[in-house]
Amino acid sequence: MPKLRVEMKIEKVTMELPDTKTLQLKWPEGYDVNFLSGQFITVWWPHHPKYKRAYSLSSCALDRGRFEITVKREGKMGTSIVDWAEKGDVLGVIEPTGKFLPVFEPPGRHLICIAGGSGVTPFRGFLREATQRKLDTRITVLYTVRTTNDIIFNDEFLQLEKENPNFNFLVTCTRLTDEDPWGGRRGRIDADWIKHNIDDMANTIFYACGPNGLVEMAESLAKDELGAVKDQVVLEKWG
Ligand SMILES: Cc1cc2nc3c(=O)[nH]c(=O)nc-3n(C[C@H](O)[C@H](O)[C@H](O)COP(=O)(O)OP(=O)(O)OC[C@H]3O[C@@H](n4cnc5c(N)ncnc54)[C@H](O)[C@@H]3O)c2cc1C
Numbered sequence: 001m002p003k004l005r006v007e008m009k010i011e012k013v014t015m016e017l018p019d020t021k022t023l024q025l026k027w028p029e030g031y032d033v034n035f036l037s038g039q040f041i042t043v044w045w046p047h048h049p050k051y052k053r054a055y056s057l058s059s060c061a062l063d064r065g066r067f068e069i070t071v072k073r074e075g076k077m078g079t080s081i082v083d084w085a086e087k088g089d090v091l092g093v094i095e096p097t098g099k100f101l102p103v104f105e106p107p108g109r110h111l112i113c114i115a116g117g118s119g120v121t122p123f124r125g126f127l128r129e130a131t132q133r134k135l136d137t138r139i140t141v142l143y144t145v146r147t148t149n150d151i152i153f154n155d156e157f158l159q160l161e162k163e164n165p166n167f168n169f170l171v172t173c174t175r176l177t178d179e180d181p182w183g184g185r186r187g188r189i190d191a192d193w194i195k196h197n198i199d200d201m202a203n204t205i206f207y208a209c210g211p212n213g214l215v216e217m218a219e220s221l222a223k224d225e226l227g228a229v230k231d232q233v234v235l236e237k238w239g
Helices: 075-084 117-132 154-163 191-196 212-225
Strands: 005-017 020-026 040-044 053-056 066-072 090-097 110-116 138-145 167-173 204-210 233-237
Touching (some): 020 075, 066 075, 066 117, 110 212, 117 138, 117 154, 117 167, 191 212, 204 212
Parallel strands (some): 110 138, 110 204, 204 233
Antiparallel strands (some): 005 020, 020 066
């Protein structure tokens, strides 16, 4: 069946960082679709209908009535959204699709979510759903950013960490000066850091999302260095 295409009004915009904006898109009257956390929607500007781009939902499947996407100022569509999209504007939206899905069943899995920069967006959906449903699924977000000023959803993830005893939010910064007071990890994501956060390999599933370079690096660490098999690695490449 063809995917549903509708126009949605932007009901709220939030600047997460100077270059990253979350849009809240209000479902029109009578809109009622089934979708899953981790999926993406495809959007376009009504005055430019041929130019469509995918955005992961940063909201979750329990957040009905609106979709949230979180966009970085990157390329043509990313820049137009971050620089121009405002409350009251309208975007075309193709309903959610995609296979980047959290494995919540069977219970007891450990999801290792590897993200760089804006690639963290779908993991907010994973976390919101697991926390609201009080699932026992363990979720560890291993997040690489340049500096502490580049952490998207920092406050929300720290709050979710308090609410959800099965969630760990770990950040590594790659470009801090030696004088910076950051007490957390520094340097790139590597196999040792991931390994340190795994205690039951058979029940672990690795996720990686974002620009191709980061996702391919994560895939190679999980498969070649940690011995994960195909079904234990779920990837979403943005290009
Ligand atoms: C399934 C899927 C989900 C996506 N979800 C998001 C999301 O949640 N948030 C988001 O900001 N973008 C997301 N993207 C990327 C988004 O679709 C656009 O590609 C991005 O906004 C750039 O706009 P553009 O394609 O018009 O850029 P163009 O002018 O066509 O240039 C694209 C260039 O930007 C690079 N690029 C694209 N996105 C990023 C990024 N975020 N960081 C670094 N490099 C990038 C590409 O490798 C390419 O070189 C997603 C892409 C896919 C396929």
